[in-house]
Amino acid sequence: xxxxxxxxxxxxxxxxxxxxxxxxxxxxxxxxxxxxxxxxxxxxxxxxxxxxxxxxxxxxxxxxxxxxxxxxxxxxxxxxxxxxxxxxxxxxxxxxxxxxxxxxxxxxxxxxxxxxxxxxxxxxxxxxxxxxxxxxxxxxxxxxxxxxxxxxxxxxxxxxxxxxxxxxxxxxxxxxxxxxxxxxxxxxxxxxxxxxxxxxxxxxxxxxxxxxxxxxxxxxxxxxxxxxxxxxxxxxxxxxxxxxxxxxxxxxxxxxxxxxxxxxxxxxxxxxxxxxxxxxxxxxxxxxxxxxxxxxxxxxxxxxxxxxxxxxxxxxxxxxxxxxxxxxxxxxxxxxxxxxxxxxxxxxxxxxxxxxxxxxxxxxxxxxxxxxxxxxxxxxxxxxxxxxxxxxxxxxxxxxxxxxxxxxxxxxxxxxxxxxxxxxxxxxxxxxxxxxxxxxxxxxxxxxxxxxxxxxxxxxxxxxxxxxxxxxxxxxxxxxxxxxxxxxxxxxxxxxxxxxxxxxxxxxxxxxxxxxxxxxxxxxxxxxxxxxxxxxxxxxxxxxxxxxxxxxxxxxxxxxxxxxxxxxxxxxxxxxxxxxxxxxxxxxxxxxxxxxxxxxxxxxxxxxxxxxxxxxxxxxxxxxxxxxxxxxxxxxxxxxxxxxxxxxxxxxxxxxxxxxxxxxxxxx
Numbered sequence: 224x225x226x227x228x229x230x231x232x233x234x235x236x237x238x239x240x241x242x243x244x245x246x247x248x249x250x251x252x253x254x255x256x257x258x259x260x261x262x263x264x265x266x267x268x269x270x271x272x273x274x275x276x277x278x279x280x281x282x283x284x285x286x287x288x289x290x291x292x293x294x295x296x297x298x299x300x301x302x303x304x305x306x307x308x309x310x311x312x313x314x315x316x317x318x319x320x321x322x323x324x325x326x327x328x329x330x331x332x333x334x335x336x337x338x339x340x341x342x343x344x345x346x347x348x349x350x351x352x353x354x355x356x357x358x359x360x361x362x363x364x365x366x367x368x369x370x371x372x373x374x375x376x377x378x379x380x381x382x383x384x385x386x387x388x389x390x391x392x393x394x395x396x397x398x399x400x401x402x403x404x405x406x407x408x409x410x411x412x413x414x415x416x417x418x419x420x421x422x423x424x425x426x427x428x429x430x431x432x433x434x435x436x437x438x439x440x441x442x443x444x445x446x447x448x449x450x451x452x453x454x455x456x457x458x459x460x461x462x463x464x465x466x467x468x469x470x471x472x473x474x475x476x477x478x479x480x481x482x483x484x485x486x487x488x489x490x491x492x493x494x495x496x497x498x499x500x501x502x503x504x505x506x507x508x509x510x511x512x513x514x515x516x517x518x519x520x521x522x523x524x525x526x527x528x529x530x531x532x533x534x535x536x537x538x539x540x541x542x543x544x545x546x547x548x549x550x551x552x553x554x555x556x557x558x559x560x561x562x563x564x565x566x567x568x569x570x571x572x573x574x575x576x577x578x579x580x581x582x583x584x585x586x587x588x589x590x591x592x593x594x595x596x597x598x599x600x601x602x603x604x605x606x607x608x609x610x611x612x613x614x615x616x617x618x619x620x621x622x623x624x625x626x627x628x629x630x631x632x633x634x635x636x637x638x639x640x641x642x643x644x645x646x647x648x649x650x651x652x653x654x655x656x657x658x659x660x661x662x663x664x665x666x667x668x669x670x671x672x673x674x675x676x677x678x679x680x681x682x683x684x685x686x687x688x689x690x691x692x693x694x695x696x697x698x699x700x701x702x703x704x705x706x707x708x709x710x711x712x713x714x715x716x717x718x719x720x721x722x723x724x725x726x727x728x729x730x731x732x733x734x735x736x737x738x739x740x741x742x743x744x745x746x747x748x749x750x751x752x753x754x755x756x757x758x759x760x761x762x763x764x765x766x767x768x769x770x771x772x773x774x775x776x777x778x779x780x781x782x783x784x785x786x787x788x789x790x791x792x793x794x795x796x797x798x799x800x801x802x803x804x805x806x807x808x809x810x811x812x813x814x815x816x817x818x819x820x821x822x823x824x825x826x827x828x829x830x831x832x833x834x835x836x837x838x839x840x841x842x843x844x845x846x847x848x849x850x851x852x853x854x855x856x857x858x859x860x861x862x863x864x865x866x867x868x869x870x871x872x873x874x875x876x877x878x879x880x881x882x883x884x885x886x887x888x889x890x891x
Contacts, residue, residue, distance in 0.1 A: 265343065305848070397412070
């Protein structure tokens with residue numbers, strides 16, 4: 224289990240409850256004691272650890288316990304012949320193991336833990352009275368015990384635990400290994416953190432490696448003065464980076480497909496439960512139960528009801544998108560333009576600095592409000608699961624960040640046509656922003672952790688007056704509890720920290736692509752930043768934060784469409800920059816140079832949409848393996864079906880032969 228021999232106990236989940244003094248006579252009625260006993264009854268291994276102010280219940284599950292609950296959940300897993308079948312514990316040898324040798328992936332194990340601890344319900348026909356520090360709690364019939372204790376505030380948190388053996392191994396081979404600039408142990412990351420985080424680091428690794436070509440080209444353009452030839456060199460650079468971006472994302476799709484095949488991903492683990500631990504999910508966008516229950520009664524009415532439900536869902540999403548777009552245009556756009564105009568006309572650097580500080584404070588507040596409004600709107604959308612809800616949130620919030628990050632640059636580039644100011648803004652937004660972002664991103668978790676440790680020690684001294692000496696945290700589980708979670712800055716309900724990591728990459732990609740002709744050296748700075756980003760993100764996940772809750776999504780989701788949108792924007796903006804470079808007098812006459820730029824823009828747009836025909840999204844070996852598995856499945860199903868039909872015919876024929884004489888006698 225968890226990449227080590229499966230008979231070795233590895234505690235993977237922790238439940239936090241308040242620390243208290245318990246009398247022997249009240250143990251049988253104490254809700255925490257009841258919870259611990261119920262954990263043991265469902266097959267979990269329990270270890271209780273006392274901290275400074277809380278008690279930690281660590282949980283581990285033997286392989287058999289996980290296997291039987293996986294069968295109960297009707298979890299589907301890949302077999303050795305490539306068919307995804309419902310898991311059966313008695314047929315364990317028929318199922319493919321993970322790349323690290325374990326039977327279940329981290330995401331699958333997490334789902335089993337979640338089912339085990341939240342499906343502990345009161346099976347009696349009446350309520351059960353539990354006690355906690357003199358307070359009585361009614362555990363209703365059929366109610367989940369853990370959810371009841373969470374609502375009462377007795378269970379403070381439930382969170383995944385780091386596996387120290389695997390964590391230290393990844394620290395040595397990944398986070399602290401600076402010799403391999405871009406190489407990462409993707410399979411080990413997948414085994415430890417789950418699919419979504421492994422896909423992010425695989426994308427970051429490939430993105431950084433591919434960045435070497437435009438970084439080298441941009442460095443040459445920056446160091447060499449081409450003089451009058453720049454009117455030819457810059458269009459060549461523009462064409463090359465667009466082709467580079469289109470090719471990169473086509474080959475990324477191929478790599479993503481290969482990773483899914485290597486990890487035997489079958490999407491059977493419910494993505495609606497892929498990263499929530501609390502057990503309280505928003506309703507997924509399946510048809511309402513009334514429609515399902517009434518299906519088959521009247522086909523016409525059933526079809527009309529389902530179509531009405533489907534189109535109402537589309538209209539709700541369209542309405543919410545319109546609300547967000549109008550809010551950006553009517554509220555954020557004037558604010559951004561006003562800031563860009565004032566920054567351009569002000570002469571004093573001190574006033575500009577003060578204006579920027581005010582702008583950053585206001586825009587952060589505005590973005591948080593926009594995120595909260597987006598979440599409220601998404602709750603009323605008909606999305607299939609939480610991953611679709613997360614994608615909807617990404618689209619809406621990225622619109623806010625897009626306006627915040629680029630409108631000022633557009634203002635300087637296209638209205639004032641000031642090349643020097645544009646480069647200064649790009650350097651400020653790109654280099655300084657990324658440096659400060661990395662400093663904040665990696666220092667803030669440590670500061671939060673230090674503050675929580677200070678508060679815990681201070682509260683301990685307040686409770687036990689007269690306590691002298693230095694107070695140490697003796698248990699690792701308490702240290703993990705004090706660490707911050709891997710959460711998104713915009714919302715913890717739908718997204719985790721991957722939102723901020725992908726947002727940083729998307730904003731960087733948009734900045735270097737859309738203004739490539741103005742500042743080619745940006746690719747080199749971005750490549751260096753991404754090399755550092757790999758190690759700092761790894762160190763953050765392994766040492767500064769709690770172990771993230773796994774997510775089952777096997778792609779980068781909505782971010783792929785955002786990157787594709789930024790490529791289209793870059794074709795338009797760089798064409799405008801080339802026109803500006805060619806027509807410095809501002810006459811805007813349709814001369815051969817300008818006409819060539821317009822033709823080049825349209826050709827690149829055609830290439831962007833037509834390149835997918837030339838580079839298949841699925842490697843040949845993945846396609847061959849899929850076809851082979853499909854053929855094997857079809858052959859096995861055909862043979863089994865023929866045996867079933869043949870057996871029924873023989874039984875039916877024997878029945879007729881036995882019955883025929885009786886019927887004949889009756890006729891005669």
